[in-house]
Amino acid sequence: MTWRYLSARLGGTFATLAGVTVIVFVVLRALPGDAVTARLGTQAGVLTGEQLAALERYYGVDQPVWQQFSSWLASMLTGNLGVSVDSGVPVLSLILSALPVTLELAVLAILISTPVGVALGMLAASRPGRARDVGVQTLGLVGLALPEFVVASVAVAVLAAVFSYFPDPGSYVPLTESVSGNLSQMLYPALVLSVGLVATIMRTTRSAFLEAANTDFVRTARGKGLSPMRIRVRHVLHNASIPIVTIVGIQFGYLLGGTVIIEQIFALPGLGRLLLTGILKQDYAVVQSTVLFVAFAFVLVNLLVDLTYRGLDPRARLR
Amino acid sequence: MHTVNLRRGLFTAFLLSVVVLTGCNPTSESQQGSGGPFIVARTADIDGRDPAVATAFQTLQTLGLAYDTLVETNDAGEIEPSLATDWQVSDDGKTVTLTLRDGVTFHNGATFTAADAEATIDRLLDPKTGSVVASNLANVSAVRADGDNTLVIELSRPDTAVLNVLALNGTSILDEKDITSGAVGREVNGTGPFRWESWQQGEKVTLRANQDYWGEAPQLDTVELRVIPDESSILSGMRAGSFDMGIVTDPSVADQVSSDDMQLISQPTLSYHVLQLNAQRGPLTELPVRQAIACAIDREQVVQTAYFGQGEETGPITSPGYDFASTEGLPCDPPDLDAARKMLADAGYADGLRLQTIVMVGEYATATNIAQSVQAQLKKIGVTLDLQQQQINVYVDNWLNANYDAAVALNGGDTDPYLMYGRYFTDNASLAKPAGLSDPRLNQLLQQANTTTDEAQRQQLFGQLQQELLRLSPWVWLQQNQSYYLLGNDVEGFQAQITESLDALADTSRGASG
DSSP states (O other): OHHHHHHHHHHHHHHHHHHHHHHHHHHHHHSSSOHHHHHHGGGGGGSOHHHHHHHHHHHTOSSOHHHHHHHHHHHHHTTOOOBOTTTOOBHHHHHHHHHHHHHHHHHHHHHHHHHHHHHHHHHHHHSTTSHHHHHHHHHHHHHHHSOHHHHHHHHHHHHHHHHOOOOOGGGOOOTTTOHHHHHHHHHHHHHHHHHHHHHHHHHHHHHHHHHHHTSHHHHHHHHHTOOHHHIIIIIIIHHHHHHHHHHHHHHHHHHHHSOHHHHHHTTOOSHHHHHHHHHHTTOHHHHHHHHHHHHHHHHHHHHHHHHHHHHHOHHHHHO | OHHHHHHHHHHHHHHHHHHHHHHOOOOOSSOSTTTSOEEEEESOOOOOSOTTTOOSHHHHHHHHHHOOOSEEEOTTSOEEESSEEEEEEOTTSOEEEEEEOSSOBOTTSOBOOHHHHHHHHHHHHSGGGOOGGGGGGTTEEEEEEETTTEEEEEESSOOTTHHHHTTSGGGOOOOHHHHHHTOBTTBOOOSSSEEEEEEETTTEEEEEEOTTOSSOOOSOSEEEEEEOOOHHHHHHHHHTTOOSEEEEOOHHHHTTOOTTTEEEEEEEEEEEEEEEEOTTSGGGGSHHHHHHHHHHOOHHHHHHHHHTTOSOBOOSOOOTTOOOOSSTTOSSSSOOHHHHHHHHHHTTOTTOEEEEEEEEOSSOTTHHHHHHHHHHHHHTTTEEEEEEEEOHHHHHHHHHTTOSSEEEEEEOOOSSHHHHHHHHHSTTOTTHHHHOOOOHHHHHHHHHHHHOOOHHHHHHHHHHHHHHHHHHOSEEEEEEEEEEEEEETTEESOOOOTTOOOGGGGGOEEOTTO
16 A cells, blocks of 8 residues: 555656656746846857857757756756856856755755744634634734745844844855854754745644544533643644645755845855856756756655654544 | 733743844854954855856856966066966967966866867867867867977967957866866866865855965965855845955945945956847848937937946957047937937938837846836937847857847956957957958958967957947947956955956955954
């Protein structure tokens, strides 16, 4: 049973990744211009035909598109993610140096937003329709409606004025080197990311809670005379945890590729910045490999969430 | 009761943790005190280490600190010695002989000789290099080292601007051995005032003073050029005292600087904002139509809208040393809407016309403001600009193929007028398509001025060129671009340059107050 489930999931994963590969490749090629014009801008116009040909050969865009695709795929399958034509650095090492930043950002944002979101959701669900519910829900709506870049820009302005903080990739240090130095750069962007996440998690928690609170076993528990807190934590939260875990998992996967704006505004050298710079420079190898990497991570996280889900909910194992 | 307490406890704990966490007030270890590195914040990283193929000005200004050129241009636009101490142009104008400086060494210790200069120029001319500088050296037929200290450049025709080309960062002198070994672009080994220490891509470039520099060694020991993508963040960092210098281009950011916090230098650059008209298309092929458009645009108002009134209106030529009236030659001076309407009506466009107009967005802050200001003004004479905002790749593609009626452009300038417009308005010019207009008179003036070394004659010819360009109105020139340098209050000796060069960092120091 589990075997069949796993192999079906893996097959789906593979199909998804193959689809992503093709789409990214095609979309990149469909953009106007190429690595040469992306780099030289209007000055590309002063190059002679011979010079252009030499540059196109260097950037690998002189070959037919299908040939570019097959050679990229072939090297990909052997674990070679290509070389950034912009900097001459292997893409794998670019990704490996950017990954910890994005990963840490995502983990921090989840660590902050999950307890807060769940707590707020419980608070709202404890008196549905009353003032605190309306209050929390309104906050949630605001949190969802505020675009990330607005929150981030305002946050930077305020933090600069109050805490003398400003985004500076030059002072980014890995967590392993200095915990406080690292957190001083990472905490604010993680907090900003959390605004939308808290709202999402809060709303999911609230509705899951309300649903679970209206079930027979809760009424029974109340009838047995259990304390309201015990009912909420032992019975309601436990049963409401499945949609919460699902939403947190999905959000985490999304964060791995969804921190582009935050990384740009807070000047963090993560996957989002890598991707954005790659697109602007039409650095094909960087974009293709990074997108594929992010897609792979996303699919992997989803798979893990599904497996957790099956662990949490005995009913899911039967399906 | 129990529940309430627990809940309150949890909430307090959360609040406390937030307070504690946000209270971790970040302090950058690097700044403060004159011992730390001198930190320059700017919006973009360098995009390579090979000066010959660099086009981004961040790259050029950075490599310019580590490399030297044969000559330099000063603020007045005159050629000054650098690695070459002296130069002679033969009477027929076809041979340039440069005497090179003695006792100059590369950062790796190798001695600089004429062979290095020869190899550098040969590399630029090699099509395989793909250097944009090559088009400016098109008249060079041969380069040869004559002994260790003399470089001879043979030209197929007189080309006065060639000395200005030798002052461009793109012609930075490389070590011949690096060229043959292919190390150029992977290592930075120049003769400049700063040595290359490291490049952390997307983060910073670190340079150290070259104590063996042939000129005066820099006072700053270490310079860090950091990438802060957002200009407001650069301003915040300057306010917090974490940077020594910030380079921004958005006038609305510069506008927020108060003089207590920092010093502000507003420096016009060689590049210029212009409304390019495509004289190959539709109504714009007719001179009166282009002139009507030129008559209707009030540059002063564009400067007000986009630059809060700072900055200067400009004519075609921004090269220092060629300071001509910015409006002389224009069909109307000052702007005259009635005259413009009449010209349009006489040309048969009394009902107005529409122009498909491309605007590059995302590269410079003022693009949209300038486009909208020009759009609003032309509306008054019935000329409708259909603005198409395009990302750089889309824009460049359309621009190179002249796929537009009009383009709101920020074009690069040069220290020599021929270098600015030879590539647009001469016969067989490489950028003839986006130039839009081909005119024998423009070609003649440009060629003539570039053939003579007589400065008075050049002044006169380029003056005529400017008037002709304004009269023919292939484009409508608006104003010079601006760069803003934010400097810490303790920074001394830095001079902004029209070329956007940062070479003055070699003369910069931090006072005791830092």
